[in-house]
Amino acid sequence: MEDALSIENLSFSIGGKMVFENISFSIKKGSFAILCGRNGAGKSQLLRCLKGLSKPKSGKILINGTEADEKKRMREIALVFQSAEMQIVSQSVEKDVAFGPENLGLDKGEIERRVENALALMDLKDKAQQRPQTLSGGEMRKCAIAGILAMEPNVILLDEPFANLDYPSTLSVLKALLSLHEKGYTVLTVTHEAEKFIAHTDTLLIMEEGRIVERGNSPEIYGKLRDHGIYLPKNAEFKELSWLRQ
Numbered sequence: 085m086e087d088a089l090s091i092e093n094l095s096f097s098i099g100g101k102m103v104f105e106n107i108s109f110s111i112k113k114g115s116f117a118i119l120c121g122r123n124g125a126g127k128s129q130l131l132r133c134l135k136g137l138s139k140p141k142s143g144k145i146l147i148n149g150t151e152a153d154e155k156k157r158m159r160e161i162a163l164v165f166q167s168a169e170m171q172i173v174s175q176s177v178e179k180d181v182a183f184g185p186e187n188l189g190l191d192k193g194e195i196e197r198r199v200e201n202a203l204a205l206m207d208l209k210d211k212a213q214q215r216p217q218t219l220s221g222g223e224m225r226k227c228a229i230a231g232i233l234a235m236e237p238n239v240i241l242l243d244e245p246f247a248n249l250d251y252p253s254t255l256s257v258l259k260a261l262l263s264l265h266e267k268g269y270t271v272l273t274v275t276h277e278a279e280k281f282i283a284h285t286d287t288l289l290i291m292e293e294g295r296i297v298e299r300g301n302s303p304e305i306y307g308k309l310r311d312h313g314i315y316l317p318k319n320a321e322f323k324e325l326s327w328l329r330q
């Protein structure tokens with residue numbers, strides 16, 4: 085399978101301080117990948133660089149094997165922020181999801197098709213007319229995800245998609261991510277909560293102090309999470325590491 089996203093020797097610094105250095109990895113098309121690491125490791129800044137919100141100091145970013153400049157990355161890579169409410173701009177869920185495709189200048193019929201599809205995928209059809217500010221935390225995150233789906237991105241990046249969610253909302257967002265994965269989207273999730281869903285992922289990356297220190301197939305290397313200060317329940321087998329027990 086072709087690589088959806090490849091990063092070659094990517095470095096980034098802020099105010100003379102190196103945030104990450106010489107990062108290289110690739111993610112296959114249709115992968116469900118997870119990126120873990122301690123607070124301050126550089127995960128969020130890496131996502132911002134991939135999306136095109138911050139400018140790397142050096143290195144290359146490729147989408148489907150072709151080097152992608154900032155403009156292309158802005159269009160083809162979607163990022164769901166940790167605070168989903170920051171991403172919500174409109175007066176109804178439906179209008180909010182339509183906002184991205186409208187900005188792309190698509191025609192009305194195409195916008196309607198995309199909005200309907202995204203709302204259906206996130207199970208938000210019955211909330212289409214609701215004000216986003218009145219959604220629950222989990223619904224709001226799903227609304228933010230629906231908004232980026234309507235842009236039909238090549239790659240979806242999520243920063244802490246389960247933060248502040250209760251058990252039912254976590255399950256609901258997790259099911260939504262799995263349905264994207266089943267539809268063939270390439271998904272990279274930054275999280276401190278590997279034990280909630282790593283069983284569903286195929287690719288694991290671990291970051292320490294601005295470097296990728298482990299990368300490989302999740303079922304093969306998940307035990308290494310412990311070596312890097314990341315919680316795993318004792319004696320848990322890989323397939324048990326999901327809140328949606330398989």
Ligand SMILES: Nc1ncnc2c1ncn2[C@@H]1O[C@H](COP(=O)(O)OP(=O)(O)OP(=O)(O)O)[C@@H](O)[C@H]1O
Pocket residue numbers: 098099103121122123124125126127128129130
């Ligand atoms: N605007 C900034 N100015 C200076 N330093 C910054 C800035 N933004 C991030 N940093 C530093 O870059 C490093 C990486 O930050 P980043 O937000 O990527 O960490 P993270 O891995 O996402 O951590 P967390 O798990 O806590 O979210 C941190 O040391 C942080 O203090």
Ligand SMILES: [Mg+2]
Pocket residue numbers: 127128129243
């Ligand atoms: Mg972060």
